[in-house]
Amino acid sequence: MAEVKTxxxxxxxxxxxxxxxxxxxxxxxxxxxxxxxxxxxxxxKRSPHAHALIKNIDVSKAEQMPGVKVVxxxxxxxxxxxxxxxxxxxxxxxxxxxxxxxxxxxxxxxxEIAEKAVDLIEVEYEVLEGVFDPIYGASxxxxxxxxxxxxxxxPNYVFPQKGTNISxxxxxxKGDVDKAFEECAEIVEHEFKVPHVQxxxxxxxxxxxxxxxxxxxxxxxxxxxxxxxxxLIAKTFNMSQSDIRVxxxxxxxxxxxxxxxxxEALPVAIAQKIPGVPVKLALTREEEFYTxxxxxxxxxxxxxxxxxxxxxxxxxxxxxxxxxxxxxxxxNITRAGGYNxxxxxDIPNVWTDSMCVYTNHPVGxxxxxxxxxxxxxxxxxxxxxxxxKIGMPQDEFRLRNCVQGGDTLVTSMKMHPTGLDQCIQHVxxxxxxxxxxxxxxxxxxxxxGLALMWKAPSITPNSGSAAKIALAEDGTLVLSVGGQEIGxxxxxxMAQIAAGVMGVPYEDVKIDGPVDTQYSPYEWQxxxxxxxxxxxxxxxxxxxxxxxxxxxxxxEHWNESPEDLDIVNGMVVSYKSEQExxxxxxxxxxxxxxGYEGWKxxxxxxxxxxxxxxxxxxxxxxxxxxxxxxxxxxxxxQGFDIEIDKETGKxxxxxxxxxxxxxxxxxxxxxxxxxxxxxxxxxxxxIFEEMLLEKGEMKNPSFVDYRISTTTDLPKKxxxxxxxxxxxxxxxxxxxxxxxxxxxxxxxxxxxIYNATGIRLxxxxxxxxxxxxxxxxxxxxx
Amino acid sequence: xxHKITVTVNGQVELVQVPxxxxxxxxxxxxxxxxxxxxxxxxxxxxACTVMMNGAPVNSCMVLAVECEGAEIITVEGLAKEGKxxxxxxxxxxxxxxxxxxxxPGVLISARSLLDRNADPTEDEIKEALVGNLCxxxxxxxxxxxxxxAAKME
Numbered sequence: 001m002a003e004v005k006t007x008x009x010x011x012x013x014x015x016x017x018x019x020x021x022x023x024x025x026x027x028x029x030x031x032x033x034x035x036x037x038x039x040x041x042x043x044x045k046r047s048p049h050a051h052a053l054i055k056n057i058d059v060s061k062a063e064q065m066p067g068v069k070v071v072x073x074x075x076x077x078x079x080x081x082x083x084x085x086x087x088x089x090x091x092x093x094x095x096x097x098x099x100x101x102x103x104x105x106x107x108x109x110x111x112e113i114a115e116k117a118v119d120l121i122e123v124e125y126e127v128l129e130g131v132f133d134p135i136y137g138a139s140x141x142x143x144x145x146x147x148x149x150x151x152x153x154x155p156n157y158v159f160p161q162k163g164t165n166i167s168x169x170x171x172x173x174k175g176d177v178d179k180a181f182e183e184c185a186e187i188v189e190h191e192f193k194v195p196h197v198q199x200x201x202x203x204x205x206x207x208x209x210x211x212x213x214x215x216x217x218x219x220x221x222x223x224x225x226x227x228x229x230x231x232l233i234a235k236t237f238n239m240s241q242s243d244i245r246v247x248x249x250x251x252x253x254x255x256x257x258x259x260x261x262x263x264e265a266l267p268v269a270i271a272q273k274i275p276g277v278p279v280k281l282a283l284t285r286e287e288e289f290y291t292x293x294x295x296x297x298x299x300x301x302x303x304x305x306x307x308x309x310x311x312x313x314x315x316x317x318x319x320x321x322x323x324x325x326x327x328x329x330x331x332n333i334t335r336a337g338g339y340n341x342x343x344x345x346d347i348p349n350v351w352t353d354s355m356c357v358y359t360n361h362p363v364g365x366x367x368x369x370x371x372x373x374x375x376x377x378x379x380x381x382x383x384x385x386x387x388x389k390i391g392m393p394q395d396e397f398r399l400r401n402c403v404q405g406g407d408t409l410v411t412s413m414k415m416h417p418t419g420l421d422q423c424i425q426h427v428x429x430x431x432x433x434x435x436x437x438x439x440x441x442x443x444x445x446x447x448x449g450l451a452l453m454w455k456a457p458s459i460t461p462n463s464g465s466a467a468k469i470a471l472a473e474d475g476t477l478v479l480s481v482g483g484q485e486i487g488x489x490x491x492x493x494m495a496q497i498a499a500g501v502m503g504v505p506y507e508d509v510k511i512d513g514p515v516d517t518q519y520s521p522y523e524w525q526x527x528x529x530x531x532x533x534x535x536x537x538x539x540x541x542x543x544x545x546x547x548x549x550x551x552x553x554x555x556e557h558w559n560e561s562p563e564d565l566d567i568v569n570g571m572v573v574s575y576k577s578e579q580e581x582x583x584x585x586x587x588x589x590x591x592x593x594x595g596y597e598g599w600k601x602x603x604x605x606x607x608x609x610x611x612x613x614x615x616x617x618x619x620x621x622x623x624x625x626x627x628x629x630x631x632x633x634x635x636x637x638q639g640f641d642i643e644i645d646k647e648t649g650k651x652x653x654x655x656x657x658x659x660x661x662x663x664x665x666x667x668x669x670x671x672x673x674x675x676x677x678x679x680x681x682x683x684x685x686x687i688f689e690e691m692l693l694e695k696g697e698m699k700n701p702s703f704v705d706y707r708i709s710t711t712t713d714l715p716k717k718x719x720x721x722x723x724x725x726x727x728x729x730x731x732x733x734x735x736x737x738x739x740x741x742x743x744x745x746x747x748x749x750x751x752x753i754y755n756a757t758g759i760r761l762x763x764x765x766x767x768x769x770x771x772x773x774x775x776x777x778x779x780x781x782x
Numbered sequence: 783x784x785h786k787i788t789v790t791v792n793g794q795v796e797l798v799q800v801p802x803x804x805x806x807x808x809x810x811x812x813x814x815x816x817x818x819x820x821x822x823x824x825x826x827x828x829x830a831c832t833v834m835m836n837g838a839p840v841n842s843c844m845v846l847a848v849e850c851e852g853a854e855i856i857t858v859e860g861l862a863k864e865g866k867x868x869x870x871x872x873x874x875x876x877x878x879x880x881x882x883x884x885x886x887p888g889v890l891i892s893a894r895s896l897l898d899r900n901a902d903p904t905e906d907e908i909k910e911a912l913v914g915n916l917c918x919x920x921x922x923x924x925x926x927x928x929x930x931x932a933a934k935m936e
Contacts, residue, residue, distance in 0.1 A: 015876070022883030023871040025818020025858035029884065032817035200918055202822045202830050202884040252820070252884030253918050285823040487882025487919045673878045673924065680921030703827035703916065711909040711922045718923065 006664075007500030010732050013669030014506050016492040018250070018485050028249045028514070030206045030222045035278045039208075040069055042270050042281040043114035045104040045121045046291065047096035050132070050325075050360035050696025051145065052125035054094055054103065061120040062106055067113035070273045071121070073104040077269050081236040082328030083228065083260040085160065085167055086153040087146060090236065090265045096125070097145055097325030098362055099696045100291035107270045107279045130360035130696055134320035135299055137165045137357040145325065145358040155460075158331045159621055165358040167323060168331035170338030172410055172624035175349030180314035184305030188385040192378035193763035194298040194746070196322065196691040199367055200708055203252020204288040207264040209271035210278040216243045219268060223248040224258040224484050225525040230517045232261045233268055249514040251486040255681075256366035257293050258486070259527045260329055289701035293365025294691060296330055297322035298337075300378035304347075310392045312401045314349040317341045319375070323356045323364045330364035331356050336458035337371040339619065339629045342410045343379035344403045344420055344454035350410050352624065360696045366527060368681065369739035372455045373746060377764065380451035380747035384754065394751070395428035398452055403635070411619060411629035419725035420452065420635035423659035426721040427639040430657040443646050445780070446654075447756025450639030451747035455740050456630030457528035461616035465531075465538040466521035469498060469546045469607040471587020475570060476508045477546075482523030483535040484515055488738050489670035490531045494539045496666050497731055501543030503567030504583070521608075529634065529736025532666060536731035537611035546587075546607025553601050554581055557591045613729075632727050634735045636660030638679070638744040640715075640752040646781040649772025651687060651753070653715035663727040663735035671737055675720050678741025684709035686746045686764050787851045791816065792860025800847040807831045807842035809850075810857060818858040818887050822916070829915035832888035833857045839895040841914075858887035861894060869935050870894050874928030881919035889915045893929045902933055 021027040059071045074093035080086045091102045104121050108114035131137040131145060142165055146152075150162045158168045181187060207221035217239065223229060226246035234241040251258060263283060271279040283292065303316040319337050323330035338354035367373075387397035402424060403409065405417035427433070427450050439446040468480040479498050485491045495509040502509075515523075523535060547567060554572045555562040564576040572581045581591075590601020619626040641655040658675050665671040688707045692699040700706045726733025746764045754760050759774045775781045784799050791814060798813050807824075810816040810833070819842060822830035826844040833842045834856040861868040867875075870893040880886050889912065896903055896911040903911070908929050909922075917925065 016878075016880070019875045019880040019883065022880050022886050023867065023875045023890065024862055025816075025887050027883055028817070029820070031821065032811075034815075201882070202828055202916060202918055203820070203882070204822070251882060253882045255918070285825060285828075489881070669878055673881065673920065676923055677881060677919050677921040680923075681918065702825065703823060708916060708918065709921075710914075710916065711912045711926065714909075714922060 006732050009496055009500045009506060011665050011668055014492065014496060014667060016489055016670065017495050017511055018491055029203060029252050030208070030220055030249050031282060033220055033249065035208060035280070038277055040107040040109065040277055040279045041111040041114050042105055042107045042267055042279050043111065043118045044102045044266060045118045045123065047092060047099060047101040047103050049096055049125055049127050050099050051128040051130040052096050053128060054092060054096060054123060055126055056124040057104055058122040059104060062117040065113065065117045065120060067109045068106055068117045069109070070107040070270055071104065072270055072273060079236040081232055081261055081265055083232065084155060084158055084331045085328055087328055088326045090269045098360055100362070101325060102266060105266060105270050107274065131165065132359060132361065132696060134297065134322040134357040134359055137359045138320055138355055145360065157335065157618060166355050167327045167358055168334045168356040170335045170354040170624060171622060172338060172341060172350050172352035173622065174410060174625065177314050177316055177349045177351040180349035181305050183307065184313050185308035186386060186389045187303060187305035188382050188389060189303040190382060190385070190762065191299065191301045192381060194374040194377050195763065196297045196361065196693060197295045197685050197689045198289055198292065198691060198706065199255040199257035201253025201255060201257065204283040204285060205258065205263050205292060206282040207267050208278050208280040209267040211271050211275040213276050217268065218245045218247065219264060220247045221264050222251050222258055223264070224251060224254045224486055224527060225260055226515050226517050227482055227522055228525045229261050229264055233265060236265060237268065237272065245516065245518040247514055247516045248484055251484055254486040255368045256370060256527060259366050259525050262293050262365065286701045289706060290362065290698040293329065294324065294362045295367035296324065296333060296364030297361070298374040300375065302378050302382045304382050304386055306386055306390055310390050310397050310400055312345055312347045315342055315347045317352040319354040321354070321356045321364065322359050322361055324359055324361045326363045327356050327358060329366055332458060333364065333366070333371040337375050338624060339411050340372065340375060340454065340456065343376055344452050344635050345383065345401050346403050346407045347410070361693060362698070369455050369743045370458060372453065372743040373682070373685070376451060376453050376744055377746040377750070380744060381750050381760065384449065384751040385760065393434050394450060395424055395433050398424050402452060403454065412625045413627065413629045416632055416728065417725050418633065418635050419661035419723035420637070422723045423635060423637040423661060423721065424452065426659040427637045427657045430719050431639045431641050431655065433639060439643050444643045445646060445756040446643050447752050448639065448641045449748055449751025449755050450637055451744040451751055452637050453740060453744035454633045454635045455743055456633050457530040457736065459524070459528050459530060462612055462614065463524035464610060464612035465523050465535040466610045467535065467538040467542040468521050469542045471546065471583060471605050473585060473588050475583030475587065476510060477502060477504060478510050478512050479539065480512050480520055481535055481539065482515055482520040483531045484526040485513070486526055488674060489667065490526070492670060493532050493666040494535060497536050497539045498543045501540055502547050504570040508570055529738040529740065532734050532736050533727065533730045534611055536666065536734055538609045540731045541609025541611065542607040545609055546605055549605045549607065550583065550587065553586060553591060557600050632735055634661060634737060634740050636740055636744065638748045640748055642752045642756060644753065644756050644771060646775060649768035649775065651766060651771065653683065656715040656718040658718065658741060659721035659723060660737055660740055661723040661725050662737045663730050664724050664733035665722055666732070666734055668722060671722055672720050674737050675741040676718060679718060679745065680709050680714065682742030682745025685742070686749045687766050690765050785848050787848060789850045790854045792856060798847070802848060804847045805843050806833070806845040806847050806850055809847040810842060816857050816859055820884050820887055822884065829888045829892065830885050832891045832915065834891055834895055837898065839892050856891070858890055861890060868894060869932045870897065870929060873931040873935065874925055877924045877928035877931060879920055879925035879928040885915055885917040889917065889925055893932070897933055897936065901936060
């Protein structure tokens with residue numbers, strides 16, 4: 001095989017593989033699948049209380065209703081489920097811990113009948129005192145929400161605190177923080193609060209389950225995690241993973257909320273009671289808002305200090321994560337918050353306590369960059385305050401302190417090469433960050449701000465990927481993966497890598513879908529911005545394997561060395577003899593020998609590739625120190641030039657600038673599209689979004705009351721810079737970029753607001769009302 | 783109670799039997815198998831179910847099927863003609879205005895409807911026409927560019 005260089009196709013802005021079907025209305029989503037007249041529809045009886053004991057459930061009236069086929073309650077399902085800490089039942093059994101928790105369910109011949117039957121289920125509760133604040137929840141005074149927490153299964157890197165509501169306590173103890181603070185010239189100390197927000201995919205959660213009469217299960221779901229769902233459901237229902245088939249069509253937006261198992265076990269539980277019949281559960285938009293996993297609230301208390309030259313010396317970081325009624329995913333968010341707790345800053349002395357606290361709020365889950373938007377909202381505003389205090393320009397302070405290749409990080413891991421400094425310079429220059437500029441009108445205030453970010457894939461240490469490539473009769477390639485196309489362009493990036501390795505036109509690579517655990521190669525989950533890197537490596541290896549088989553076959557036929565052969569534009573070529581051969585037929589039938597005296601080849605060619613990081617080390621339970629905490633960090637910087645209307649408090653973004661180090665863009669256009677879309681989602685959560693929770697009940701579960709960005713809320717301009725400092729174990733150097741673009745947004749806007757007004761807002765959303773009232777208090781307007 | 787209605791969908795005259803409370807959205811998806819039109823909220827707030835009814839964009843989850851007697855409906859499946867994409871399908875796709883694709887059918891219908899009534903819309907007019915189509919993935923900018931490109935091409 002010729003010398004391996006980065007193929008020219010890598011990085012090209014090629015058209016996506018999935019969008020034609022989406023543009024013509026042919027792309028199939030889960031609700032588009034047809035199940036015929038036997039399909040049953042499920043509705044869920046949910047707890048109206050945030051914290052209550054379930055004393056009695058009477059389902060007799062519901063069972064008698066014509067059209068009702070199955071009624072289930074928690075009594076039917078003793079098993080627990082959960083991705084990290086296994087703390088949930090599918091239906092609440094003795095106790096409900098959040099408003100909306102499933103208590104019972106009905107499957108009926110129509111949704112209307114199921115809904116009416118659910119109303120006929122009578123549940124007797126004994127309401128308990130609730131916990132609605134994570135700091136109170138972590139205290140000794142708070143009632144225990146999970147009295148049997150110590151009986152739950154946890155992996156060895158999660159540390160529940162017996163006799164408390166703390167389901168994970170991650171600690172960093174690095175250097176001597178107290179001594180270092182004594183040496184600081186300036187110190188900033190403050191508390192920041194980040195509210196709960198929702199993911200808001202336009203497609204709500206939906207799943208259909210069917211048990212065959214032989215006991216095998218098929219689950220069709222809008223899912224980021226078909227394989228993780230197979231595994232968790234197998235464990236909960238005492239089944240073999242190989243007797244469960246999860247089929248996952250296109251996903252209409254995920255952002256983390258369709259990872260792990262959220263509502264998918266509900267139709268499975270119901271379907272188990274009526275074998276042979278498919279049972280469908282689709283969440284209403286209201287349910288999507290108040291019962292779906294949320295981005296946890298965070299209270300973060302920060303103390304940071306630097307010397308007189310602006311060098312960071314110490315950080316103390318205490319985080320109380322509002323985990324909600326169950327923290328099966330939340331414990332890992334807390335962990336990620338802990339091992340990333342400095343943000344992308346080089347700080348020699350660090351003391352961190354990151355606590356996951358059970359409350360009676362909605363259940364916390366993974367939301368795009370989980371933990372990181374919340375963490376950086378505090379860290380990067382504190383850095384802004386400190387730079388201000390020491391009298392150093394914002395960009396200079398950050399360039400001085402940002403992490404660089406070779407730095408010893410908060411966990412003692414050595415930092416790999418990173419282009420964070422380049423990102424800062426791009427943003428600072430594009431915004432002319434230190435130049436104070438005039439507002440467009442005397443009724444407005446203008447300011448600029450920036451913020452940094454870093455994020456590592458927060459994954460189980462050995463999460464793997466696999467890929468398969470088969471040649472079709474006409475020489476085209478069929479690429480199979482288990483990672484999901486959730487809108488981010490994963491299928492296209494994979495096709496681009498496969499085409500690049502194989503030397504075939506991009507158009508000749510087809511991705512087979514939907515993802516189906518019975519046929520697709522394994523993929524842990526479509527989360528953590530890990531596919532381009534992890535699945536990309538598997539695809540690259542599968543393509544290399546297929547290519548090797550093709551070249552071995554043809555070289556044997558030509559009686560040449562495979563080293564002298566290559567595949568160029570879909571043709572096998574010899575650099576030595578200058579012969580050519582098309583891929584047509586040879587991947588299936590082999591090559592006929594001269595005079596048809598038999599055939600050359602070993603049968604249909606299938607390339608396979610796998611990848612798993614095998615170098616992640618454990619971290620010490622008391623200090624959080626270890627050799628390698630994470631696989632890598634994607635870093636970046638974002639900044640804003642804004643105007644604030646003194647009469648309304650409304651923020652107008654004159655210019656946004658984003659710069660991220662992606663290692664290597666596999667498709668530059670799709671990378672930019674992620675950065676653009678992520679920015680708007682970040683701006684939306686900065687300015688509009690907050691779940692209004694009163695005693696655990698969401699008061700704004702609709703698009704009217706929970707506003708997200710629309711076409712009329714866009715920045716006037718958004719400039720994007722893509723930095724490429726390669727990752728040593730990424731395919732062609734690539735790292736992920738799916739989540740990162742919204743991580744620094746809240747902090748960057750908060751810093752810009754401060755620059756414009758001199759007012760520091762310690763918690764989003766920065767609504768016009770909040771900004772206006774703060775300006776009134778500060779005497780800037782009346 | 784069921785009603786028999788006659789409605790033209792994507793140029794085909796259909797005779798459909800629908801219950802009184804069935805929405806146009808459910809009729810399209812469940813009676814005619816036209817699943818391109820999506821349901822995002824069932825409350826007329828997200829725009830994913832936008833279709834053209836007698837030339838005007840409507841949230842099909844807010845229209846009863848029985849109101850469609852004699853009406854002409856265009857869904858996303860009806861935009862392409864004889865295998866050739868409508869210009870807005872082509873340009874929104876080319877500009878990268880499609881990610882997860884769930885809002886796309888509604889976005890494309892709103893865009894087509896805008897260009898039918900205003901061949902040369904300003905950027906603000908495009909934003910105004912699309913304000914009822916929520917998209918969580920793209921950040922809208924590429925959708926808007928796609929519509930601007932379509933207007934130039936037509």
